[in-house]
Amino acid sequence: xxxxxxxxxxxxxxxxxxxxxxxxxxxxxxxxxxxxxxxxxxxxxxxxxxxxxxxxxxxxxxxxxxxxxxxxxxxxxxxxxxxxxxxxxxxxxxxxxxxxxxxxxxxxxxxxxxxxxxxxxxxxxxxxxxxxxxxxxxxxxxxxxxxxxxxxxxxxxxxxxxxxxxxxxxxxxxxxxxxxxxxxxxxxxxxxxxxxxxxxxxxxxxxxxxxxxxxxxxxxxxxxxxxxxxxxxxxxxxxxxxxx
Amino acid sequence: xxxxxxxxxxxxxxxxxxxxxxxxxxxxxxxxxxxxxxxxxxxxxxxxxxxxxxxxxxxxxxxxxxxxxxxxxxxxxxxxxxxxxxxxxxxxxxxxxxxxxxxxxxxxxxxxxxxxxxxxxxxxxxxxxxxxxxxxxxxxxxxxxxxxxxxxxxxxxxxxxxxxxxxxxxxxxxxxxxxxxxxxxxxxxxxxxxxxxxxxxxxxxxxxxxxxxxxxxxxxxxxxxxxxxxxxxxxxxxxxxxxxxxxxxxxxxxxxxxxxxxxxxxxxxxxxxxxxxxxxxxxxxxxxxx
Amino acid sequence: xxxxxxxxxxxxxxxxxxxxxxxxxxxxxxxxxxxxxxxxxxxxxxxxxxxxxxxxxxxxxxxxxxxxxxxxxxxxxxxxxxxxxxxxxxxxxxxxxxxxxxxxxxxxxxxxxxxxxxxxxxxxxxxxxxxxxxxxxxxxxxxxxxxxxxxxxxxxxxxxxxxxxxxxxxxxxxxxxxxxxxxxxxxxxxxxxxxxxxxxxxxxxxxxxxxxxxxxxxxxxxxxxxxxxxxxxxxxxxxxxxxxxxxxxxxxxxxxxxxxxxxxxxxxxxxxxxxxxxxxxxxxxxxxxxxxxxxxxxxxxxxxxxxxxxxxxxxx
Numbered sequence: 001x002x003x004x005x006x007x008x009x010x011x012x013x014x015x016x017x018x019x020x021x022x023x024x025x026x027x028x029x030x031x032x033x034x035x036x037x038x039x040x041x042x043x044x045x046x047x048x049x050x051x052x053x054x055x056x057x058x059x060x061x062x063x064x065x066x067x068x069x070x071x072x073x074x075x076x077x078x079x080x081x082x083x084x085x086x087x088x089x090x091x092x093x094x095x096x097x098x099x100x101x102x103x104x105x106x107x108x109x110x111x112x113x114x115x116x117x118x119x120x121x122x123x124x125x126x127x128x129x130x131x132x133x134x135x136x137x138x139x140x141x142x143x144x145x146x147x148x149x150x151x152x153x154x155x156x157x158x159x160x161x162x163x164x165x166x167x168x169x170x171x172x173x174x175x176x177x178x179x180x181x182x183x184x185x186x187x188x189x190x191x192x193x194x195x196x197x198x199x200x201x202x203x204x205x206x207x208x209x210x211x212x213x214x215x216x217x218x219x220x221x222x223x224x225x226x227x228x229x230x231x232x233x234x235x236x237x238x239x240x241x242x243x244x
Numbered sequence: 245x246x247x248x249x250x251x252x253x254x255x256x257x258x259x260x261x262x263x264x265x266x267x268x269x270x271x272x273x274x275x276x277x278x279x280x281x282x283x284x285x286x287x288x289x290x291x292x293x294x295x296x297x298x299x300x301x302x303x304x305x306x307x308x309x310x311x312x313x314x315x316x317x318x319x320x321x322x323x324x325x326x327x328x329x330x331x332x333x334x335x336x337x338x339x340x341x342x343x344x345x346x347x348x349x350x351x352x353x354x355x356x357x358x359x360x361x362x363x364x365x366x367x368x369x370x371x372x373x374x375x376x377x378x379x380x381x382x383x384x385x386x387x388x389x390x391x392x393x394x395x396x397x398x399x400x401x402x403x404x405x406x407x408x409x410x411x412x413x414x415x416x417x418x419x420x421x422x423x424x425x426x427x428x429x430x431x432x433x434x435x436x437x438x439x440x441x442x443x444x445x446x447x448x449x450x451x452x453x454x455x456x457x458x459x460x461x462x463x464x465x466x467x468x469x470x471x472x473x474x475x476x477x478x479x480x481x482x483x484x485x486x487x488x489x490x491x492x493x494x495x496x497x498x499x500x501x502x503x504x505x506x507x508x509x510x511x512x513x514x515x516x517x518x519x520x521x522x523x524x525x526x527x528x529x530x531x532x533x534x
Numbered sequence: 535x536x537x538x539x540x541x542x543x544x545x546x547x548x549x550x551x552x553x554x555x556x557x558x559x560x561x562x563x564x565x566x567x568x569x570x571x572x573x574x575x576x577x578x579x580x581x582x583x584x585x586x587x588x589x590x591x592x593x594x595x596x597x598x599x600x601x602x603x604x605x606x607x608x609x610x611x612x613x614x615x616x617x618x619x620x621x622x623x624x625x626x627x628x629x630x631x632x633x634x635x636x637x638x639x640x641x642x643x644x645x646x647x648x649x650x651x652x653x654x655x656x657x658x659x660x661x662x663x664x665x666x667x668x669x670x671x672x673x674x675x676x677x678x679x680x681x682x683x684x685x686x687x688x689x690x691x692x693x694x695x696x697x698x699x700x701x702x703x704x705x706x707x708x709x710x711x712x713x714x715x716x717x718x719x720x721x722x723x724x725x726x727x728x729x730x731x732x733x734x735x736x737x738x739x740x741x742x743x744x745x746x747x748x749x750x751x752x753x754x755x756x757x758x759x760x761x762x763x764x765x766x767x768x769x770x771x772x773x774x775x776x777x778x779x780x781x782x783x784x785x786x787x788x789x790x791x792x793x794x795x796x797x798x799x800x801x802x803x804x805x806x807x808x809x810x811x812x813x814x815x816x817x818x819x820x821x822x823x824x825x826x827x828x829x830x831x832x833x834x835x836x837x838x839x840x841x842x843x844x845x846x847x848x849x850x
Contacts, residue, residue: 050727076729084727090720101717104710105729113710153729281640332830338639339584343780344829346586350773350822354815461815465769469651472644511655514648521645522635 001064003028003157003188004049004080009058011044011212018044020212021058026157031179031189033203033220035196037233041212042192043085046159049190050082051075063156077105081155083146085162085192091135095126095145098134102152117152124148124178140171144178151182158182160191164198176201200224208232249502252381257498258491259387260456262394263449265490267467268474269398269483270445276418276481277438280330283345286467287352288443292318292450293367293459294360300367300454307367308389311451318447319440326439331432349464357461369455390452397448398487401441405483414438418481466510470497473517477524546693550686558685564798565692566753571778571790572699573746578776579784580703580712581739582719584639587628587646589771590653591621591744595751596761597657600669603679610680610756618748624649625744629737638722647769654767668762671755680756688757695753696791699746703787706742715739719785747775770818777821781828783835792837797824 004026011019018041026032034042047053049060051072060067067075081102090098099117100110107113121130124144129137134145143163150158160179164172176198183189183202193199199206200220208216208223210232216223223229267289274282282288292314299310307314325348333340374385405411417424417434425431453459474493478485493516500512550558574588598620599613608616631637632645658666675683682688706712714735717725722732755761765771782793804817832839 052723052727071731072723072726073729073731076727082727084724088721088724090717090724092720093716097713101713101725101730102728104713108710110709110713113713149728329826329830336829336833339582340829340833342584342640342643343825346773347822347825347829350818350825352822354818354822357815358819469644469648508655508659511652511659514651514655517648518631518645518652521637521641521648522631 001028002026003030003063004190005059005061006045006049007059007061009045009048009060010056011041011048011053012056018212019048019055022209022212022214024207024214026188026190028156029186029188031183031191031202031204033199033206034190034192034209035194035199035206035223036209036215039211040209040232042209043161044212045209046082046161046192049075049159050080076153076155079154079156080159081150081153081157082159083150083161083163085165087139087142087146089134089137089142089145089149092133094131094133095137095141095148096121096130098145099148099152102149105153120148120152123181124151125174139166140168140174143167143171143175147175147178147182151187155187157188157190160189160193162192162194164193164195172198248380250499253498253502254495255378255381255383256387257495259383259391260453260498261491261494262391262398263453263490264470264474264494265487266394266398266445266449266452267471268478268486268490269401270442270449271471272475272478272481272483272486273401273414273445274439274442275475276483277414278330278334278435280334280341280439281345281472282439282442283342283468284325284349284352284464285442285446285471286469287349287356287461287464288318288321289446289450289467290356290459290461290464291321291352292447293454293457293463294356294365295447296451296454297360297365297367300369306369307451307454308369308393311393311448314451315444315448318450319444321447322440322443323436325443326436330439331435334435349468353461353464356464360461362460362462364458364460366458367454384456386456390456393452394449397445401445402483404441410434410437466513469513469517473513473520476517476520550689555685558689560799560802562685562688562692562757563802564794565689565696566750566757567774567778567798568791568794569692569696569699570747570750570775571782571794572696572703573743573750574775575743575779575784575790576703576706576746577736577739577743579779579786579789580706580719581715581736582785583632583736583740584643584776585646585740585743586643586769586772586776587648587650588743588747588775589767589769590646590650591625591747592751592754592771592775593650593653593657593761593763593767594621594624595748596755596766597663597669597751598748599752600671600755600761601663603671604669609678610752611678614680614749614752617752618745621748621751622741622745624653625740626737628744629740633733633736633740647772650767650769650772654763657763657767664761664763666763668760668765669755671759671761673759680752688753691753695749700787700791702742702746706739707787711735711738716785773818773821777825779835781824781832781836783837786835786837789835789837792840793835796836 002025006022006024009019009022022045036042044053048055051070054069062078062080067078096117099120100113103113103116107116121127124147126141126144126148129141137145147163163175167175172195179189179202191202203220206218206220206223207214208229215228215232216226271282271285274280295314295317296307296310299305299313300307329344333344369386375382376385405415413424414434414437417431470493474489475486477493478489497509501509504512574585577583578585595617598617599610602608602613602616603610628646628649632642637645657663663669673681675681714730717730718732718735726732778793778797779790781797782791783789801817804820
């Protein structure tokens, strides 16, 4: 059974059709990449999946049950966690306290949540900074914190929204390893990314969105040469120039 | 129900609406530009009224002329409050801004209380006694003049915002602060002027009603609430919304007074506010707060 | 830290033996406003939902207990809880409307003010509960009717109330409830994404806060023996309630208490020198200035700043 199934998903903002009749599936254990030019509707899809937006049409099933209309906290508790494109740490809490919030989902007693949080913090490599206030972290550290917090909720599916954005190549390399590790431990991942190298390196399968519609799907090698994809990113004239 | 009474209520309501519009336009301008809610709005208006009173009793200046001075003084006050206080917390969480303006409101209201005492006052103006017949209804000349002046001021403000460079810069900053910075607008100056103009609006509005409405320091709160009512109905940040909203709310209050007990008028206002808060936080024309 | 608290408590318990009756009155007010401030702190400080209408809960609690005592002869010891329950009900209504309809920040503040004013005006206009002149409680000095000849019992009751509210806040702070409230205060959407049911926890905070505040209403009524709608439901009382935790440190356990110890004696002193019916409202000017000063210079409040200063001195 698929982990997440979206069928005919649509969302309109006034006159703009942000997501148009989207079908998308994530299978258990998969690492799926979601790419597309700016404005393609990728974050909107995440918001629809995580309950921050309600679809105008279509279904979303997670682990066999419909999650349309559920609030974000309910969806999180079902095992679907997300990060935000612009990171949102709790600035006045320490790293550990931040992650503790996520851990409380499955460990409602604070002492146990703290223990679990410590493990997660170590795992993402923030162990040395665990008592630092989140507001004082560097961007790369905040990204790892965002990841840790979501991870602490012990999700079956993790939605990562442009985790690489704003990071330098070394930091990107570290995060790629981290994501690989998380995936290897059994968490399915759906990631939005603009960094093509990262997407190609990480994804088993890629879905390409343009103007709210799915225009291509396949393994990384197929996508790199797909004419529709090239057209969406670079425009029609480049399709003819691309190597076959 | 006596139709004449209802008609009277409508006319009264529309005429008074001019002042409400002016008052609301001031508030919405401040919010539209700075995303700051001026909790002290009503109290500033009350100071406009007391200043008109001082001018009338001390210098014999009729409020219908003195309103210019009141507007100028309140403009300066607005400028001062913005530069000295609001500017420092422009990026702070909303709760801090609310508490700051609450502090300002407390100071303004209670200084007025200490200076002028708790008894209601009204300014005597020769126009206040005169009435004129417009068909079946009679109209206070004072209210008529108030309406005309208020609408004139609002039109002048509109002209300022749409036809002058500074006005256009203010509107630009309201739409897009970052963009305004990019084109080189002195945003701090814009904020200060916007706050000053907003305060000047209520300063003038206060002077204009000082001969019509009895006032006392606590009146500030109910005026603030009315302003919020209007601005939320019309849409936070929308000038047109504030103008239309002012007329609508004044009309509703006026008709309400025809049908309801006067002491319940405030109850009506607050209940209306609750309903509006629940159902129209963006309003007819409004923008969302950040 | 623990020892300091125990020592302070011991001192406070022993004080009435050595204090003049006027000094006892000041302490009663310190504890009482500390109690109200701590009750507010739960929803206004910890949950970050600024309420400017908490006086409504004092009013509902006090009027209920007073009416039950006057009309039905119910002892205020029981009436106190009825009043608190009704206050909690009002809190639940305001909370439900505010939070269901997504009112935040300024809009929520306005909602609380509007409800408090509606209550005030309604009670002023209902003659059955005393109308604008309010209610007066006959002095009998009967402890079973929550009346005492001497200030000392009031002192201990007020102290007990303040401790009870503080204990409640402490219990909340260290459990998941408290962590979730802090997360909601920092970033509600991010908290939701981490499984926090923001609506539920904000409601809980509101109900607990309004219940406790309602208890205070009964104390107010039976300590001062009179209730007026303008005093009991009005904005000045709401300001008195919030200013101590804000100055002392909203969202901290000792903030409201510290704030009350600082402001209440100052308030009384200013009333002595400026008041006596001479300048009503003068102390509100001071409050206004203080609010502005705190927002500009000490936004976290006195207690966190003090704690950092002491930590540095301790050579940490």
